Amino acid sequence: MMVEEKWVDHTLESSSILVHPNEIPSFAEAIFLKDPIYYDVEAAKAHGYSHIPLPATMPVTFWKKFDIPWLDGLGGVIHAKQSFEYKTTLVADREYQATLSLDKVETKESSLVMMEFLHHTLSIYHLNVLQCKVYTTLIVKGGESP
Known part of the structure; x- marks a missing residue:
């Protein structure tokens, strides 16, 4: 196992996150969102939001708030898949707390290489x-299969 067993079922400390309204337009532009609600607070309020909403995929940027020890020293990491489950829309200038958990590690082996799915x-x-x-889910490439 490339990721130490001690990290499985481990949850990292909560991190306080505040997204400034000026951070949202560049993210929205990078993923080709044109809707004015991501660029203008008045447009957002006209659509019922208290402030500029975060694009649905923007929480991936929250990972940078964590020091993730189980990823230390790993070689190439591939982003395999991602899904989102919202209770409500996240908005700018609201303080959030976040936790990050490593829920499971699966090892898969092909005839050429071993991989871990985190x-x-x-x-x-x-x-x-x-x-x-x-x-x-992240994929970490291990050594060659025996």
């Missing part, structure tokens, strides 16, 4: 109420 859950809260969960 299954994670990023849980996002506001005032201790769950707002969103992001499920992410």
